[in-house]
Amino acid sequence: MTGALLDPQRGASLYGPMFSIPSFPKLIVLIGIITAIWYGFRVIGALDRARRRADRMARQAPGGAPRQTQQQTQQRRADVANVEDTLKCRVCGAYVPARQPSRCNRSDCPF
DSSP, X not given: OOSOOSSOOOOSOSSOOXXXXXXXXXXXXXXHHHHHHHHHHHHHHHHHHHXXXXXXXXXXXXXXSBSSOXXXXXXXXXHHHTOOOEEEOTTTOOEEESSSOOOOSOTTOOO
């Protein structure tokens, strides 16, 4: 039984070697995919640069000076400092100033 095997011998493999020189159509498709990805990144970069440029232009006034002056910034900070606390009315649900609550013209208003 020297020549007896369980599996019969096959001829050449149906598939080629795993790593070989790719065919010409495969190379063309690969080059096309790489080119599409490269141009995609270029488009995304151009859109990002345009968005940044538009943001920079929006922050500046037409004369080239900053849109908000230092005096306007100080005024805005003072307005934020003048925030007043409020209380919610138990009856009607309206919010009234905590320091000087005023009536809401309802007969059962607690203020």
